[in-house]
Amino acid sequence: MSEAAANTAPIVKPKISRDDWIMRGAMILIALYLLICIAFPLYALLSKSFENAQGEFIGLKNYITYLTTPALSWSIGNSFKVTLMATVIVMFVAFIYAYALTRSCMPFKSLFKGIALVPILMPSLLPAIALVFFFGNQGIIKEWLFGAELYGPIGIVMGEVFYVFPHVMTIMLISMSLSDARLYEASEVLGASKIKTFFTVTLPSMRYGLVSAFFVAFTLIITDFGVPKVVGGQYNVLATDVYKQVVGRHDFQMGAVVSMALLIPAVFAFIADRIVQRKQVALLSARAVPFQPKPSKAFDRIMLAFCSLIGFIILSILAMAAFASVVKFWPYNLSLTTKHYNFKLMDGGGWDSYYNSIELATWTAIFGTAIVFFGAYLVEKSRGFQQGRTAMQALCMVPMAVPGLVLGLAYVFFFNSPDNPLNFLYHTMPILVICTITHFYTVAHLSAVTALKQMDPEFEAVSQSLKAPFYKTFWRVTVPVCTPAVLDISMYLFVNAMTTVSAVVFLYSSDTSLASVAVLNMDDAGDQSPAAAMGMMIVCTAAGVRLLHMILTRGIQSRTQAWRKR
């Protein structure tokens, strides 16, 4: 056939199979879910920021008021100042800590790894409360601040460093363990000194990890609400401003404007991080040989001392929170009591709010895992429908860029609108579940995608040739093979649903008060010991779930080791 004939040949339009229809339908459903739960509310928030109290469009007027009122706009500068300061400190500490874990031969490495993760179990309010007991007006070691005031930037920076330490340390740990031992051997053979090797091999190989850690820390800190709420004092930051505008002054329009001010840096940090991570993939070499540290007495001792110090600080903050929850009357009567656990007498909903939190976390883990994993499967493994899949993939990334407070406020505007047919969800448990799933969607989605990418891409092709419907192979092969990842995702969702405050603080009702919110409200009312007690309940629950997760994972791994290759 001639060239011309080939060009005019009719394009083959592939017939769409039943499987394809089902997969596309399911994908559209999940995309709709994400549209309703993230895109529409954000739009509602954005349009609210251009309206006055009567709901009339007034253009940029709210923004102008915001920027020209020093009492409002100075929190922008404050936020950046404390965020950058805390980010730099935590990067520095986490770097050495991770370096010790990967490059030294110090003992107790797995113990230190475990201790570093302790802050993940706490709502960020709790370490802040512990700080008050250490350095507050009646703190036991307040003179260590040399007369400086805890409430304000110092307290915020200390609390945030503690709060984001595990996240930053984990990123650095991963990026350090990716180093190729052959580069170190080459450097040694070429006669380079240890210090030169550090600057020519170690640092360059983890530059993407460092940049990524920076952006993650920056975003977590600037959007965190718990720490500045407790120890911020008169020092306003963006996150507390949103809360004050909405809960304190009922100025929803200004709340929306401040939210936008908070959203913009978070979005920028998110985009920058994505760009960097895309480059990191290209850096990985399949043939890299993992680095094995060699013992060196002096170095190992220094590293052990450093990690012991950091570990001690982390544990003492936890211990102080625990102590605060059982002390009779700080600082006058230091005898122990369990009366603070009698939440019935307190603001914040009592034990019910704890049970509500468990309920929220359970539903979030169950539904969240199901939606996220199936959604990730559809994006990764369906055939054709390229634009749909790309759009879906993009939609899955949005929640990561949206701070919890912003999401929560956006939900208020969207779901509380009388015109919204979904209005009935407002002030119910389901809306809390939806909000929490959405808030933590991206990280869960990314771990599901990572697990699915490790599966042979031809499984689907083979099962089609064997005339098996996709859902059968999904259920019989994909899910069993990915069980560890599924468990990871559900644990991640459960623990975060227990500890989160920011996303749900605008959405709970008197019937659906939550444990983390109770911590906030009791602390607000000056009942710091009961607040610490409720915080400890969250810590214990989260720790219990992690333990359960560990046992389950071990069990599954030993039962399936016959077919799981290492």
Place this chain on the structure above:
Amino acid sequence: MASETAEPYLKIVGVTKKFGEFTALKDISLEVFEKEFVCFLGPSGCGKTTLLRAIAGLDIQTSGQVFQKGRDISDLPPSSRDFGIVFQSYALFPNLTVEKNVAYGLENQKVPQDRIKTRVAELLELVGLPDQGRKYPAQLSGGQQQRVALARALATEPGLLLLDEPLSALDAKVRARLRHEIKELQNQIGVTTIMVTHDQEEALTMADRIVVMNNGVIEQVGSPIDIYSHPASPFVADFIGTTNFIDAKLQTPTSAQIGNFEVSLSASPPDLSAGQDVTLCIRPEDVLTGSRVDGAPNQIELGIHHVEFLGSFHRLHTDPVSGDTSLMIDVSVARAREIDISVGSRIQVALPAEHMNVYPARG
């Protein structure tokens, strides 16, 4: 093997596949007959796997048609086509036992349990793994996994078996053994088979017919012997086996000038005219040496520049014959005893006309 006049089992007509701007397949037409074993052979990126995936419906062609047993399957999804497939990675389900893997397709056809059991046992017997059924794929060797994948693909008795580089993940010894076993099995059950490979040895030993592909087009289709001894293009001559490319000028349709020598040819393509630059191809083992040169036409005397010892034969690299092209000549170890092949000595060789193929000069 079916005769060429029979209705083809698989008919590919004008298939073109584009990935954006890139054209992976250009207007491919091909017929495969029932019970035939056909290999798609070519370097990586030549489009052989793309063509296989188009036949399977996994990546449907941009234009063109595919007929199986006379039925137009051009636009059907894989699940509506009739084939079994084995991938390079085997894609065995890791969490299912060998038995369950093999039974997977049968279960979807609602075959009764006891029938499935006997069929699975039958298939495992067939591929030589009668007592490995309860093991998981990870507990088997690469070669055994390969056979399980084959059993799974054959379980539903498909009319067409597609093999996508099925042996390239295995080490050389296992590969050689399985080559033979797969061919044997295919003969025994008579399933029409298409195998994609980049390994010429695999294609030569296994295929009834080889389809040589390059840059998205078919270079040649023919039996292994045909393709080896009468390559349709310099590409085929070069890709399969080793060959000498000699620059020459065509004098008459049956003679050519190589440097200072004139050689006779058995025939040259009709589209070439006298005076045109051409490329002559002759395989190193077809060049005559020693006593076989006596009385043969097309004799040339050449200096030996370099000698490689390759086990069962020596490969001589000569001084240039024309321009800067030198000749490779394979001399068996036995023959090497009767002639002097030391570097720097001169040797009398003959280029038999019937082993010389003539092509238009290479660019």
